[in-house]
Amino acid sequence: MTSGNRSSTSPDDELRLPRPPGVMRRFWARHPRIADVLVAGVCLLVSLVPATSFRGDGDAVGIARYWPMTGPVVVGLVILGCASLLLRRRFPRAVFVLAVVVAHAYLLAPVAVGGLLLCMSAYSLAVYRSTRACLIGVGIALGSLATSAAVLGLTGVIGPAIAWNAVIGEAVVTTIGALIGTNVGNRKRYVAALIDRSRQLVVERDQQTQLAAASERERIARELHDIVAHSLTVMVALAEGVAASTEMDRARPGATAIATTGREALRDMRATLGVLRDPDAAPLAPLARDTAAETIASARAAGFDATLTVAGERPELSSAVQLAISRIAQEAVTNAIRHARGATRIDLRIAYEPASVTITVTDDGEPLDAPPVATGGYGLRGLRERVELTGGAVEAGPAPGRGWRVRAVLPLEQENHDESS
Structure with a gap:
């Protein structure tokens, strides 16, 4: 039973990692779905309420006159983008692309509106993918958003407030999310690398132990073979001589030699096995004699x-x-x-x-x-x-x-x- 339990022990069981600090942090770590639902709900509340508070009328100018037609599209994209945060751990790139589409959709609102969707998607991209992917994604998103806002603003389709909010507001919240995500993601990847290295060290330690045990078994087998083969060969030869002798006086030295050889073999075997019982003894040191x-x-x-x-x-x-x-x-x-x-x-x-x-x-x-x-x-x-x-x-x-x-x-x-x- 003991050997079976040892063989079934995994490297993770032997790492004995400490628990994450903080009650809340441990709670979110154990319940990631609850955290995702709360994040999606907060983003939906912050992003959707400003957009739905405006009511377009016939006297509105610019893009506002089209709000009765564009409003459902913007609201639908906002809801879809916030709902996608539920999958941000598995598909951070897709969530980020959808957040960029929602940021462009804000340009169609009659007033300057924004939300946390692009911020959270940039955070998720840095944490669950890589810092490089986050930097590239944020650069492309802000560049495309600035270009769209400039084109719509210069053509008079949207007002300056909406254009500036799209560029500056989204740039600020996205940068904050990217910086926090980069810090958290780098720390997470560093800890994961340490844990992975620890697992490798545990596996290598077990392999080295097995190799050392196999080498020691082979060494002991070699020593016992040398002791037993030599002693038994001599004892057999002496016994044959004693059996062939018809005179007691001539047979007595052979019998004495058999006893002497047997005692020497027992002494060497005890010395070899004594090394196994004594963990502080040098391997095979008692047998190193001329x-x-x-x-x-x-x-x-x-x-x-x-x-x-x-x-x-x-x-x-x-x-x-x-x-x-x-x-x-x-x-x-x-x-x-x-x-x-x-x-x-x-x-x-x-x-x-x-x-x-x-x-x-x-x-x-x-x-x-x-x-x-x-x-x-x-x-x-x-x-x-x-x-x-x-x-x-x-x-x-x-x-x-x-x-x-x-x-x-x-x-x-x-x-x-x-x-x-």
């Missing part, structure tokens, strides 16, 4: 003529290099014991140089069953992965004359590789 001599001793106990040769002065080694040396030697010797048919001799050579260390394991058996590193089993694949983690190279193939040889070269400078691993 086990080359123990590996050769195990091969001798299994009946092989095994030798260890160390060339050069041993420098101060990092834990990664020391662990790699021990595991490479252990894996190569174990493969020789298991797969080299007819082998009687195993030679392990560790050569220290100023910038690198070379590990060479050679046997004198028939190399028919020994696979190359590129196509080997899990043990050789883990050996190759371990060498690559330290930035080194490994090769395996027939030795000159007879037998099989595994040769690995590891660089001694491990700062970058330790950090990446």
Whole structure:
């Protein structure tokens, strides 16, 4: 149940965002439709009442004489424009275009009238689209309105008061709406970008955790394979020797070696599993020790003529290099014991140089069953992965004359590789 709950947790649940400040702000955020209805109602009241208060008669001059015919058109456009504010969140461009049409329709009124429709539509365009779209829309709207007012005013169709109100009044309220909308829209987009980035960070954190867990599982599997495969191989060889012996005195050292190998394997496994239980322990630090001599001793106990040769002065080694040396030697010797048919001799050579260390394991058996590193089993694949983690190279193939040889070269400078691993 716990794992299922964790896997179903969404990034939004882990963000734990604070509530918006203010009771009213939270109310409008939860009920946007109510806010849209109130805005549309206020705009309708402010815009429609002045237009419907005038009654044209036969003595009127200019556009006023046509008000009985143009009045229903203007009123209808005002109602339609205010009703469109209900859709300003989804279609701010369409609402703004309709508001510009209504602003032009005000020019047909017999008196100077105006409203908040263009102001609210400019605000909505800046908040729900972009600042650039708002600036372009306001520029086009005011330019077209000024042009229409100038043409109608110069031709005497409308009076100066109506023309000036159309240009100055609408320019003032539209600029106010655009400035407020730009401020609110930029803040809204900034907060949305922060939240989106936070979601991405949560997802990346989960992905990094999964990758780290997979890498650690692979690392532990490699360590346990090295421990178990080597120890069991030696124990099987020793047990076969004990079973073949008919004398108790000759069988006793083999049985003692089996017990010793088993205790060492248990110790290494406890050390590996102890790293998992202790969150403050460095990964695999308890296993970073020189086990080359123990590996050769195990091969001798299994009946092989095994030798260890160390060339050069041993420098101060990092834990990664020391662990790699021990595991490479252990894996190569174990493969020789298991797969080299007819082998009687195993030679392990560790050569220290100023910038690198070379590990060479050679046997004198028939190399028919020994696979190359590129196509080997899990043990050789883990050996190759371990060498690559330290930035080194490994090769395996027939030795000159007879037998099989595994040769690995590891660089001694491990700062970058330790950090990446």
